[in-house]
Amino acid sequence: MASSSSPQPLLCRLPAAALLLLLLSPAIDAVGCSSQKLTNSALYSTFLDLTTLFASLHFSYDPANSSAAAAFNVAPPKGKDSWVSWALNPTAIGMFGAQVLMTFRDADVMTMKTYNITSTTVKELPISFKTWDRAAEYNSANGMMGSTR
Template sequence: MALSSTPIFLFCTLISYLLSSAQTCSNYTFASNRVFSSCKDLPYLHAYLHWNYFPSTRKAAIAYRASQNYEGWIAWAINPTGAGMVGSQALVAFHNTNGSMTAYPTSITSYNPSMLPGDLSFQVSNISAEYMNNEMTIFALVGPLNETSVDHVWQAGSSVSNGIPQMHSISLANLQSVGYLDFLSG
């Protein structure tokens, strides 16, 4: 590298670092004035999970948000039977053909799921979604849950056809979007 390009390289590296680290879950304010006591920056797909856990009812109010374009979709799921996609109980959101956001639960029973609305193995209420600043957010109240610790999965896809989210990419980031979460300790 030429000596004259070193300052430009350092400047670009610094700007890139500042932009990538500027937004975290802990410094995010919801436009709807919703407040969550806990959050986690998820390691893939520019995604974040916010929650309030209520031990007396074993329920969690969640907000899952992820970077997404207008035509795409997002999903967040709990897998009560193990780690990974198959068996997960998902909340999915996307823009409907009329431009409004649609959000609903769906069970992921295979690697080629229907993605149609359906019942989950736990209750879901108050499900809604919003789209702001190239980011989709799903809000919901889930539970009662059997455990405070769960295997969870999150996902994003680039298209919706006839009101059905289409298959997501099989990039490394999509395939690694799994984790373990304890609603009590984070």
Template sequence: MASMSFPSLILFLSFWVSLMSPACSLNCTSEKLPDSKKTFVNCTDLPTLNATLHYTYNATNSSLSVAFVAAPATAEGWTAWAINPTGTGMVGAQALLALKSKGSLFVKKYNISSYASIVETDKLAFDVWDLKVESGTSGKYVIYASLKVQDGVEKLNQVWQVGANATNGHPEKHEMAPQNLGSKAELQLVEKATAASPTGSPASAPAPTAGTNGGSRRVADLSLGGFALIVASIVF
């Protein structure tokens, strides 16, 4: 078979890279948080909306500390991260939502009781403390919080979202694109024991799960390996 010309090879490479999942390009481990005093044991590249979550789970007191990082859909938009204690989607989610009001950045608590009802509240279904928001790089908002989780829980249903507009300090509806509708995943707090590790990993430092930075690197390695085989078969 004739070898591929160099310009054609470059074009093919660009096409292949464009097909790779955006999650593979994220790297939460190298992300710099604006509050350098805040450190976290784990981080995960969330699969949609170019968002990341840094977190530490403390099994001793059943608390979870997080830093959620995402950019709003526009400069005047909003971002939100939530835990849903009753389901896997938006309805029932207990949200921490960051937005601008009169030029200042705020974080508020919302109870998402239905698709039509987004109610600001002083108290969520779980205790929240150390709540604040800061501006990060590239127009991103960083929501920090600590929250109480149920004793003995191993995983949580998390939901995240971004919107384009906020009116009078209240978020308007977000887009209904696939990446918005797919912004939900399990957050594994404790890794289950395996045959190789009968006692499991420490609860405060779980190994990366699907969707974590470690998982993204594995996907990237597999993709690049497949790409190398394809290039080899074309060139040689």
């Protein structure tokens, strides 16, 4: 008898993904995270400095409504054409199926777009899970950041 099991919700996988990042990160520096001034810093209960990437991940999970808030921050970029991107792949290992949030400057305005990687040709497409409060920020002290809930 075949059983049909629904795929595990993406938000349930977020704590596991965060733990994986924690294990892969060579060092966690609470001073670096606490010194960053994020616009919505009250949203994030956990901060990870990803020193090898010159980046940090800020996140929290609310089991009451199965939602998560996350921000990925990188060091100030070198040029106007810089961008930052982070992705989750809820369906596979690798790039195909990755749900991407990309932050960049568009005519000197910070912008965030979504990409659902379905082939080797990257096109702007909606991602497979709901997001709200998406924001793209830049400042010379903290660098470039994309955040969402």
